[in-house]
Amino acid sequence: MIVVNYVAAGCVFCIGLFAVVARRDVIKIVMGLSLMEASTYLLLVSMAYRRGATAPLLSNPPSGQTQRDVVHGTVSDPVLQNFCLTAIVIGIAVTAVFLTLAVRVAQHYRSVDAADATALRG
């Protein structure tokens, strides 16, 4: 059932969150956030799925169905897939900014260890 998808998305979210919380390596933290992103995509597309659904496509309906059948038939939810596209664009934008920042921080502190980049505290 689709619940297994939801549980898997939750697991990947937790793996990503654990990487951000517990890894001291700056690049690993960025990867943790990329994993959290991947889990949001998986959750959204799994929520969009309906039993026995075809893609929300009207161009060439599957054999024997007309466009009207597809419109009223079982299709996966196109609105959630639109949100997933938005999330992917946001993901690539944030990752590019992240990596530029990580390299600049490493240039100054000469290390990729997040424990060294703690000049601002208290």
Place this chain on the structure above:
Amino acid sequence: MNVQALLPLPVVIPIAGAICALLLGRLHRRLPLLVGIVAMAASLGVLLVIASRVLAGHGHVITVYFSDERPFSGRALGIAFSADPFGIVVALLAAALGAVLLTCAMSELGHLGRRELGLLACLSLLMLAGVIGAALTDDLINLFVWFEVAGLASFGLTGFFLEQPTALEAAFKATVLTSIGGFVIFTGSAMLYTVTGALNLGQLQQALPDTVSHSIAVGVALVVCGYAVKAGLVPFHAWLPDAHAAGPGAVSAMFSAILVDLGVVGLVRMLICTRLVLPRLGDLLMWLGITSGVVGALMALAQDDLKRLLAWDTVSQSGIIVVGFASNNPEGIAGAVYHLANHGLFKALLFLSAGAVLHATGLGKLSELGGLWRQRRVLTAGFTVGALAISGVPPLNGYASLGLIHQGIADKPAVHLLAAIAQVLTVAALARATYLGFYRPRAQEYEHLETQHVGMRISLGSLAIGCAAFGVLPALIVPRIAAPAASFVLFTGAHAAGVTTGVTTLPDLSIPAGLPGGTDLLTSLAEVIIGILLAAAYIRWGEPRPVGWLRRLHTGSVNDYATFAVAGLVLVCVTLLA
């Protein structure tokens, strides 16, 4: 071309300005910032036209749907912009302060490199467009998209001065925390859409069932935590002092005065939607807000860096504003809207003065500053007016709004007491900063003292006049602006009704206007006096032990800040699920 069609313009104009700023950067050094000021002024003009219709009489909600989409049977696929009294106040504040702060940036940072100024103008305009878009939008996912646009632009502005290692470190921490908040909001919003099938905030409010299922509770909890990261409530606040103290003066002012409103807008939208269904959310936000108030003020008292002290004070003040909104009665909410505007004004004034001090002398720490009142009278006057306004001294604007908030939470004794303590600590922190930074005699002269730019004087003067004006005439502001906003936030029916099309009027809400009377005057003056005594004691005897523990708790490592945020997420989820 009725008013409804004008609704998206306040967002489109700054974005067009951002494109021109990048293009015109090659022609002349100061052209991009000039384009920015013109764009913000035009956006402010359009917003004033819309505000005249929205705030007429007892307040109206004007709604427009994009892409010619019409709502049908209580649902809408298209995105709606709705100008309601609360959203229009935040948008006006963002546009007006944006124009003032961009003029100040042009005068103060005018001689940066050609390419740097083009990028600075583009990022500031994108951030302001994001805040205005988030204030006006009525769609759950569109609110998240504008949240991300404003957040992403703020990372670039935080790490703008690449010479400073702390600025880049602050930008990295802000990116980690805000991204965690962003993913959490996105997951929560998608879950709410899947369960209720409604995207529009008004329709979501109607679609929420009375018995809240687990997925709605977790969805709302996730969305609230995401916006709490941006508003700087306690467990999620750790990135805010670093990020707001790192950028140039005008940019930090933009962060603290305008960007914090993004989180407050998100929280208030969720409060409106779930008031009938999840009453626990109001109490939870009240306790989170009041803890932020006390912790922020306590940490501000112990800071040595001037801009970091003001950033910690932003954490405290945004906590007090969230307490006002969560108080759920007319005075509290009207006070919170009024305090949102006041906080924008006096925090921008304080940050501009602090930024000007750093820009002129190159020194940011209170221990190194002092004796500035002789060389820089305008800067000292600006900072003093801001400090008096924040302490709630009667003629200036903090007094009226704090009085309303304290009236609003009068029926909850514990929260009222903690709010008074937070106010005393804030007064102490600002008094200490003013004395150490400006009035304390300094042994040796400053080795380098930058000349004073005229643009800086104009900005400081206009913000000081704004503080005084907002303080002197609450009789005009409270009934005309704060009351309609409070009636919009309180009467949930108005929000849902406003969603269909066109213009709907809001029910009348009578809030006692005029300066709060005798008892408030006495408590406010008492708070100021105790605060000054506390500041003097603090300067003489130094940092007490519990404050030391609290400061050691903020270890500065991004892993610990993320752990705080995760602990806050667990706390919020458990309270809403139980």
Place this chain on the structure above:
Amino acid sequence: MTNDDGLSRGFRQEPHVQAGWHRPWLGGPLVLAVGALILVGVLALPRENAALPVIARHAMEIAVPVWGQAEVVSEIVYGSRGFDTFGETFLLLGAVAVVLTLSRPREPRSEYVGEASEGRAEQRRLDPDEPESGDERKARQAESGEESETRRIRMSVVVRVAVRTAVPLLAVASVYTAAWGYTPGGGFPAGAAAAGVVLLVYAALGHRAVRHVVRSAVVEPIELAGATVIVALGVAGIVIHGSMFANVLPLAQPLTILAGGNAQLYSGAELVEVATGLIIAIFSLLGMGRDWTIHDDDSQQVPAPQDEDQ
């Protein structure tokens, strides 16, 4: 800042240990708690036999008659919720601007800037001052020199020939995904694929092959032109129909290349925007120098700004 009382126990807390774990005993249980709570929320979600939401069914119905698009997801992305994509496009433009800001070379500043001197003082205090490693000095000269050996040199002839044959095919394929409005794929995947093609040429045939395409004086105006087309499309919707991103162009016959009214133009503008945006971001990240940190031979003079092409 690091304050001098008991709090700052010297800058390096413990000897520099490999970047391992950070308090996993605290992070682990908390993350597990979050996982459990999300599990509780997610289990109560409607399963795959739930009815399609009313909004989704409405989108399916209006896709062909109102928007002339046979691909419903593209219709929602560039039609009914075009304002979301408008915000998203400027999110990408913002990200490119941020990457440009953070990877910009040092520029001559005409007067004293307080923050710069404070920054340099900070660097002396915070940056560990150990001698430059050999390859860093090589990399640093590489940036200042014009024709430096770390600049991308070409690969072997086998790779070059293979890439020369594959590139036209890949370019056509990437534009194809956005061209036919009624098949899956829109402006974003096509733009990312086009950027991928340029990167392939850069990796295989060296910097000289893509130098004209990648120059910021060429690429940035194209990206801003794409953004301007999108803003113009939105404003046209306001002027003509009173609501932003309303369909202003006549609907062509469905299932043809022009199908989809202004959604097709929107998708093309986003293709241009995404392709040039990713190229700018990746090449400015590639060209990021080290001239902001103090290194031993950095006297106070500011190096001449590098030529624009970097």
Place this chain on the structure above:
Amino acid sequence: MFWVLDYLCLLAIVVTAALTVLQRNLAASVLALSAVGVVLTASFVVLAAPDVALAEIVVGTVAMPMLYFIALGKLRTVIRDNADLGEERDRDE
């Protein structure tokens, strides 16, 4: 049959995600992250989401690894010992 494919994709995603976090060598974990993107695309195709699959395959295999490897390249010359990157410095250094 559909569910078997779905469960296989999910298993692969969770395994590659765990691999990304537990890997010592940064370059290897970048490849694991790219593997997560590819298997995610496979699961999108299985879950009837062609548009999202196209976007994810392009981002997951082209843009994301490119950015990470450029960042790694920049880091190699800057940080002191490469143990942080999980790579042993070659002996002759």
